[in-house]
Amino acid sequence: MKGNLVTFLRKDFRLCVSGKFFLLALGSLILYSSYINLVYVKLDQEIFPVYRYDPGKVQGECAAGVTDVGSLEELEAACEDGYSVGLHITGDPGSGRKPEIMMVSCGVESLDHIREAYARALLFPEDREDGPKRDSRDALGQAGIIGTNTREMKSRREITAEFLFFELAAVGFLGLASMLFKEKQMGVIRVHAVIPVSRVLFILSKLVLILLSDLLFAALLTVINLGMKEGLRVLPGVLMQAGILSLVMALIGFLCAVVLPDFKQFSLIYLVLAVFITTPVFLVVQTGVEMDWMRFHPMYHLFTAMKNAYFQISSAQGIYYGVCAAAVVLLFMAAQWGLDREMKKEG
Amino acid sequence: MIEVKNLTFSYGKDRQALHGLDFTVEDGEIFGFLGPNGSGKSTTQKILTGILTGYGGRVSLFGQDMGAAHTQELLEKIGVLFEFPYLYTNLSAVDNLRYFASFYPRERVRDVMELLDKLEFKKDYLKKPVSSYSKGMRQRVSMARALLNSPRLLFLDEPISGLDPSGAVLFRRIIEEERRNGTTVFLTTHNMMDADLLCDRVAFISNGNIAALDTPQNLKKQNCMDSKEPTLEEVFIQYTGRGLEE
Numbered sequence: 001m002k003g004n005l006v007t008f009l010r011k012d013f014r015l016c017v018s019g020k021f022f023l024l025a026l027g028s029l030i031l032y033s034s035y036i037n038l039v040y041v042k043l044d045q046e047i048f049p050v051y052r053y054d055p056g057k058v059q060g061e062c063a064a065g066v067t068d069v070g071s072l073e074e075l076e077a078a079c080e081d082g083y084s085v086g087l088h089i090t091g092d093p094g095s096g097r098k099p100e101i102m103m104v105s106c107g108v109e110s111l112d113h114i115r116e117a118y119a120r121a122l123l124f125p126e127d128r129e130d131g132p133k134r135d136s137r138d139a140l141g142q143a144g145i146i147g148t149n150t151r152e153m154k155s156r157r158e159i160t161a162e163f164l165f166f167e168l169a170a171v172g173f174l175g176l177a178s179m180l181f182k183e184k185q186m187g188v189i190r191v192h193a194v195i196p197v198s199r200v201l202f203i204l205s206k207l208v209l210i211l212l213s214d215l216l217f218a219a220l221l222t223v224i225n226l227g228m229k230e231g232l233r234v235l236p237g238v239l240m241q242a243g244i245l246s247l248v249m250a251l252i253g254f255l256c257a258v259v260l261p262d263f264k265q266f267s268l269i270y271l272v273l274a275v276f277i278t279t280p281v282f283l284v285v286q287t288g289v290e291m292d293w294m295r296f297h298p299m300y301h302l303f304t305a306m307k308n309a310y311f312q313i314s315s316a317q318g319i320y321y322g323v324c325a326a327a328v329v330l331l332f333m334a335a336q337w338g339l340d341r342e343m344k345k346e347g
Numbered sequence: 348m349i350e351v352k353n354l355t356f357s358y359g360k361d362r363q364a365l366h367g368l369d370f371t372v373e374d375g376e377i378f379g380f381l382g383p384n385g386s387g388k389s390t391t392q393k394i395l396t397g398i399l400t401g402y403g404g405r406v407s408l409f410g411q412d413m414g415a416a417h418t419q420e421l422l423e424k425i426g427v428l429f430e431f432p433y434l435y436t437n438l439s440a441v442d443n444l445r446y447f448a449s450f451y452p453r454e455r456v457r458d459v460m461e462l463l464d465k466l467e468f469k470k471d472y473l474k475k476p477v478s479s480y481s482k483g484m485r486q487r488v489s490m491a492r493a494l495l496n497s498p499r500l501l502f503l504d505e506p507i508s509g510l511d512p513s514g515a516v517l518f519r520r521i522i523e524e525e526r527r528n529g530t531t532v533f534l535t536t537h538n539m540m541d542a543d544l545l546c547d548r549v550a551f552i553s554n555g556n557i558a559a560l561d562t563p564q565n566l567k568k569q570n571c572m573d574s575k576e577p578t579l580e581e582v583f584i585q586y587t588g589r590g591l592e593e
């Protein structure tokens with residue numbers, strides 16, 4: 001039995017290589033990591049450009065993120081875009097700072113308030129000792145920091161969790177299905193019906209290969225984008241969630257590939273799965289959209305567990321793991337049924 | 348070797364495929380199973396190879412009831428050549444055969460290179476992927492796969508299709524050789540000439556029933572028309588009222 005599993009693994013590995021599955025995974029790894037490191041962490045650093053006109057030199061040195069201008073006209077011109085914020089510092093050095101906010105409304109009142117708050121926050125950073133004493137509960141005051149994450153590390157954890165979820169849910173699912181469609185097309189699945197092989201091992205070898213590949217992908221993506229120290233810290237939890245998601249998606253991919261007659265129908269199912277099943281989960285978790293039924297959505301729980309693993313929050317309960325195990329067993333049985341059905345088909 | 352009694356099978360309420368087949372295949376015999384598409388040939392072969400279950404009647408192989416026999420043990424003793432050469436096209440002939448060979452007990456497995464040599468496989472293609480082979484070459488690899496485990500019972504479905512005349516002669520010779528070595532052959536074909544040349548006995552199957560079963564010579568003699576011996580195909584049409592290509 002052990003020998004047969006190795007034979008299956010070797011054959012499936014070669015199928016994956018010829019199908020360029022590993023190349024695709026490597027491409028995804030490079031693409032995601034490049035995007036995270038070269039683009040994503042650099043976004044969101046300067047939300048709105050802030051300009052300051054301080055003719056009386058009331059404030060002294062310019063705060064980080066604020067650009068000084070030489071005249072009021074220049075300040076007005078800089079703030080005409082409905083995006084930038086101008087700060088006109090008036091008064092004399094003894095009277096304290098009295099900034100006048102200058103900006104063109106962007107058309108959304110709430111966003112205008114955010115722009116104003118952001119500009120004030122830059123002008124009065126918490127660590128400046130010469131700033132006016134403000135109540136920390138002031139609506140325009142700075143939020144307290146929860147946890148030890150810097151903004152960059154928080155962004156890295158979030159985006160890495162999202163990319164890993166997407167890769168395992170979509171690309172891994174496609175990988176196994178395309179491997180099986182190839183075997184179906186070659187007709188070799190029917191040959192396995194007349195040779196003394198274990199059908200369980202036939203499925204198991206594909207699962208093991210996809211699982212190992214996904215775990216390696218998860219480990220590399222995590223370490224590359226969170227750094228060695230943070231990456232290794234979150235890795236056990238991440239690998240556990242990646243393993244669950246990988247098994248579930250691989251089995252769904254297997255089932256779809258053996259049951260559906262051709263790749264066209266599979267593509268349609270894939271689209272439905274991606275658009276109508278995964279999109280609401282991303283919407284709810286990433287934005288303020290609320291959907292009451294989301295707690296009944298299995299992908300929602302898988303995604304939140306994955307995200308929590310990246311933030312080292314152990315939210316997953318015993319019942320979650322119980323349901324996951326039951327789902328894997330049921331999907332495995334369904335895959336066996338599908339394989340049996342495919343083997344009985346006409347030549 | 349094979350004993351089939353009152354075999355029935357249905358693919359659903361309205362699709363009765365077999366209506367009570369009765370036949371036996373003796374040890375070392377080449378038995379031809381002839382019929383047009385949709386007559387029940389494939390269904391019968393799938394039941395005999397353990398792929399289809401849920402049939403009615405009784406089927407025994409190697410003196411053991413199919414229902415009671417351990418399928419894995421049974422599969423170790425049979426070889427199957429499908430109508431189409433189903434192979435891993437990304438692997439070479441040698442890799443395909445080594446892969447399939449790994450599932451059989453070592454003592455049963457024949458030497459892959461010897462088998463390919465016997466099937467006159469072009470040596471310069473041995474390590475090239477199957478995707479680069481012609482249909483005839485693929486058919487040779489498929490035949491090698493069917494013979495890999497030194498089967499005691501060989502199921503051949505249209506073995507000669509896709510072969511050039513010299514390939515067809517070679518395959519007929521190999522089938523004869525296998526029989527001489529004690530292998531029983533269950534041959535499913537449309538090709539009446541192959542059946543006439545190779546088979547000890549043939550069964551005509553039509554609409555899930557056996558219309559006739561005898562040696563090709565007897566069937567032809569019994570159906571002589573105007574003192575001229577008919578071809579096996581003409582006899583088939585007399586019994587079933589249908590041509591084989593229907």
